[in-house]
Amino acid sequence: MTPESDETKSSPNFIRDIIQKDISEHKHQHIITRFPPEPNGYLHVGHAKSICLNFGIAEDFKGDCNLRFDDTNPEKEEQEYIDSIREDIEWLGFHWKTNPSASDYFDQLYDYAVRLIKLGLAYVDSQNADETRNNRGTLTEAGKNSPFRDRSIEENLQLFEDMKNDKFSDGEYVLRAKIDMASPNIKMRDPVIYRIRHATHHNTGDKWCIYPMYDFTHCLSDMIEGITHSLCTLEFEDHRPLYDWILDKLETPCHPQQIEFARLQIKYTLTSKRLLNQLVQEKIVDGWNDPRMPTISGMRRRGFTPESIKTFSDIIGVTKKNSTIEMGVLENCLREDLNARATRRMAVLHPLKVIIENYPENEVEMITGKNHPQNPEFGTREIPFSREIYIEQEDFMEDAPRKFFRLSAGREVRLRFAYYITCKEVIKNDDGTIRELICTYDPESKGGQSPDGRKVKGTIHWVSAEHSTTTTVQLYDRLFNVENPSKLKELHQALNPESLIIIKNSKLEPAIDCERQPLAYQFERLGYFIADLNSSNESPVFNRTMTLRDSWAKIEKEQSRS
């Protein structure tokens, strides 16, 4: 392995170790993994971890990864979700070898079920759902055999065929694997493998009225595709004996290895399709792609980059330990990527008018600003400067503490790339709020340096009033104010009322493009911002992707505490 290829590969983990060993021992020559979502919702960060794992392994071991829709429950699945899943995976930058659906295998699956019956290892049960549950036993007590467990193979064959041929109504019969009703592993107590469901399937239409269950479908689908390593989350550990049992009894040509890893949990957020769906259905958020959602589409709309999500998935690791990662880790990955790649611009979120009284009235001059402070390849742009400008309300304080490096009465500050200004007068409204500032500028300080070399500690951003664009800005924060919202009885209990703040009257410098771009801007000193999907030059809307690190906020908080 060359050092170069080393860099592009992902971090080692126990699953990669297993695969590496299998290759060394010539157990496999070509690795095939799969990402198998059920198309019943949108993909979220938790899925991203699995996608990066499965597709990443395929890339690094020069194998393949299939995208397989696990679509065995027609009542929950829709084409809309299929489309979004494909879009999200492609956006992340991964490519699948093939994109089958479990429903493509329904004929084969049916044949395998028949084979299991012929082997005397499956039977048609006439118990209803309640009876089945009551006879399953408990965690500590064995279950009871179904009174229909010993039907003849012929009778089972006939009943199963009748099930398929629409002779019965939903719930009347099920096909069960004949394993052991006394197994300490409840998953092995004669699991249902086929049920009757009169529903139109998005892929197979009305061809079928019986549908195979997950446990029967998954192992066989993996086997059909020649998957070598079937990676899934920890809650399926108890299913593995069943996965293996089915493949063993059917003596299939190959036997994929199921390996389980811990699912991703992030503090203050949800990684459960069911609960995310609830947020959407109850209109707590604006849809699956609401920028506050931890869905791939929400994150994309918010301004996350695929690279940051991949880096995150890589550094959090893959283990069997349930853990909850801090949001800060994801945020750091985003900031790291955006800091290197985002073009700098100036914008004022909460404008405060500043009149520079000694600047000529109708004059406009162009100021040159770097598009990136460290990287000259980004070039420069011209920024108009004039007598009336806007600065951030937060950047002025009438009587400021010693450590406040910004503008205050009588003090001097640098306007980024432009001039030094000194505050001469504060004009107030009748209610005492500040209306505007009268300042003077030092013509000698053009570009932000003065010939006398005097030190000006503070530098603030600004925008020429006349040349600015007015925009709406949406600020986002965590949706919940509790660490583990999935434990909540009621999601409403812990909603963060400030998860979305809309600012109507923010000002942008002219060089900002208000049509959606692939990469966020950095608005200097404020954070990373990206035009929303609905933004246009006529009515601009920017989403704050992420704030900058803010050590001043920390100092401020400490000061107010003491």
Place this chain on the structure above:
RNA sequence: UGGGCCGUCGCCAAGCGGUAAGGCACUAGGUUUUGAUCCUAGCAUGCGUAGGUUCGAAUCCUGCCGGCCCAGCCA
């Protein structure tokens, strides 16, 4: 309570019998026309706990404690 799995720094996480990597967070400095970035330093005599094996244990053994998952005709 039967079965399965898991406990290494505040949060992740390497480690696989030879004397505790790394990241995030945090703390203290330095550079800086973004209080950003960047740089430098600090941050587990300790690996859930109690014993045992060994010249040597986070790594092996035993007991205990704690956490997660399983009783859908969902996936």
